[in-house]
Amino acid sequence: MNDDTTRYEAPTRRDYLTYGGAVAGGGLLAGCSGQSDSESTPTTDTPTDSTNTTTTGDESYSVTMSPAGTVEFEKPPESVFTDLTHHAGMALAVGRADAVNATWGGETATQIWNSYLERIDGVSIEWSDLPNSFNPDKELLYELGSDLHLADPAYMTWMDSLDRADITEIRENVAPWFGNTFSNTHGSPPEEWADVYEYYTLWEIFERVAKVFQSVDRYRALADIHASVLASIERNRPPEDDRPTAVTLKVVDESLWVYPLNAPGFTYAHTRPLGATDVFPDLSRSRQIDYETLIEHDPDVILVAETMGQSGIENVRTMFEEDPVGQRLSAVTNDRVCAGGIRNQGPVINLFQLEMTAKQLYPDAFGEWPTYTEGPYPEIPESEQLFDRDEVANIINGDL
Structure with a gap:
C-alpha cells in the first residue's frame, strides 16, 4: 500500500471530535489481555451500569473503551465508519442507522438485517450501496471523512491493509477509533495490542456506543427488555x-x-x-x-x-x-x-x-x-x- 499522504495536507479531523489524553507516543489505555471479570464465568450477557462517561465542561464528554482508550466529543458523530455489523447494529439501535457510511456485507447484510427488522414497524436499513468496510485502505478512510470510526483499531490491523502507524495517522487526520471486535469470540488480538485489550459483552459494548451517541436512554430501555428476555429464559x-x-x-x-x-x-x-x-x-x-x-x-x-x-x-x-x-x-x-x-x-x-x-x-x-x-x-x-x-x-x- 502507498504510504505517501502528502496529498492530504489540509486537516480533515472534525472540530468537534478530539482524542483524549489516553494516547501518548503511540501507547494506548492500559488494560488486560485476559477476560474481564464480567466474562470470567459467562452464562448470560447482562447489561452493566458502569460509569465510563466523563463530562469536561462546555457540553463536551468522553467515553472509554478498550482498545481505543478515552475519546472526547463535543457532540454526537453524524457520519460513522463501522467494521463488523455489531457496531452498525448499535448505531441502528439508537436510531442512527443513517449515520453509517460504510459497513461489512453491503447488500447481503442489508437483506439479513431487514429480514429481522420486517417485524419492527417503521424500522429498516439500506446499506446496500455503502462501501464494504472489510480490509479498507487509507484512501477510502480519507475519502469518507467520517466523524468517527466505530471500529476496533486492533481488528483493523489484523487485516492487511492498515498497520499501527496508519491507525494513528487516520486518528489524527480524520477521526478517532472506537470499537471492540475481538470480544466476539475472545480471540487474541494482534500481539502489539495484547497488553491493552479487554473483553466485553455485546451489551457492555452497546452501552459505551450509546454514550458516544448521547443515547443512554435508548440503551437503558433496550437493556431492560434484554434483561426481561433473559429472565424469562x-x-x-x-x-x-x-x-x-x-x-x-x-x-x-x-x-x-x-x-x-x-x-x-x-x-x-x-x-x-x-x-x-x-x-x-x-x-x-x-x-x-x-x-x-x-x-x-x-x-x-x-x-x-x-x-x-x-x-x-x-x-x-x-x-x-x-x-x-x-x-x-x-x-x-x-x-x-x-x-x-x-x-x-x-x-x-x-x-x-x-x-x-x-x-x-x-x-x-x-x-x-x-x-x-x-x-x-x-x-x-x-x-x-x-x-x-x-x-x-x-x-x-x-x-x-
Whole structure:
C-alpha cells in the first residue's frame, strides 16, 4: 500500500471530535489481555451500569473503551465508519442507522438485517450501496471523512491493509477509533495490542456506543427488555437433565464446520443463555468435521449458522437427507435442523435471536418455532413473543 499522504495536507479531523489524553507516543489505555471479570464465568450477557462517561465542561464528554482508550466529543458523530455489523447494529439501535457510511456485507447484510427488522414497524436499513468496510485502505478512510470510526483499531490491523502507524495517522487526520471486535469470540488480538485489550459483552459494548451517541436512554430501555428476555429464559427453560443436545453448524461448500454453543464472547450471545447441552463441549473455536463425527455425537438439534434471513437452510436439509450417514441423524429424522442466526449481531437482532433459539431448543416452554425456509423472520403469535415489537420500535425511534 502507498504510504505517501502528502496529498492530504489540509486537516480533515472534525472540530468537534478530539482524542483524549489516553494516547501518548503511540501507547494506548492500559488494560488486560485476559477476560474481564464480567466474562470470567459467562452464562448470560447482562447489561452493566458502569460509569465510563466523563463530562469536561462546555457540553463536551468522553467515553472509554478498550482498545481505543478515552475519546472526547463535543457532540454526537453524524457520519460513522463501522467494521463488523455489531457496531452498525448499535448505531441502528439508537436510531442512527443513517449515520453509517460504510459497513461489512453491503447488500447481503442489508437483506439479513431487514429480514429481522420486517417485524419492527417503521424500522429498516439500506446499506446496500455503502462501501464494504472489510480490509479498507487509507484512501477510502480519507475519502469518507467520517466523524468517527466505530471500529476496533486492533481488528483493523489484523487485516492487511492498515498497520499501527496508519491507525494513528487516520486518528489524527480524520477521526478517532472506537470499537471492540475481538470480544466476539475472545480471540487474541494482534500481539502489539495484547497488553491493552479487554473483553466485553455485546451489551457492555452497546452501552459505551450509546454514550458516544448521547443515547443512554435508548440503551437503558433496550437493556431492560434484554434483561426481561433473559429472565424469562432462565425461569422457563427445562432443568439441565431435560435439555436437548445441540450443535451450531455451518456448511461451507458442503463441508461441515462446528462452532461452540456456550463459549464466552458475543458471537454466542444468543445460544449461551439457553444453556443447551453442547455435543462438542470442549470446543473453543470452529473446526471442520465429517458426517461420521457428527453422527457419533448425534445432536438432538442442529442450528445451521447464518441461514436465518437468507436462502440455504433447505439446501442443508436436502444435503443431510440425501447423504447415507446424514439422513440417520436424530435432528434430521425429527425435523430439528433449524435456521440459525448471524454471529456478529447487534442488540436488536440479539433480542430476536434469543427468542428464535429458545423456541428452536425448547418448543414446549416457549412455543413452536415455525418451519423456516427463507424470507423474513416468521410472524410469532403475540402471546408467544418474548419481547414487544412495538416497544422496540418506539425506543429506536426515540419515543420513550
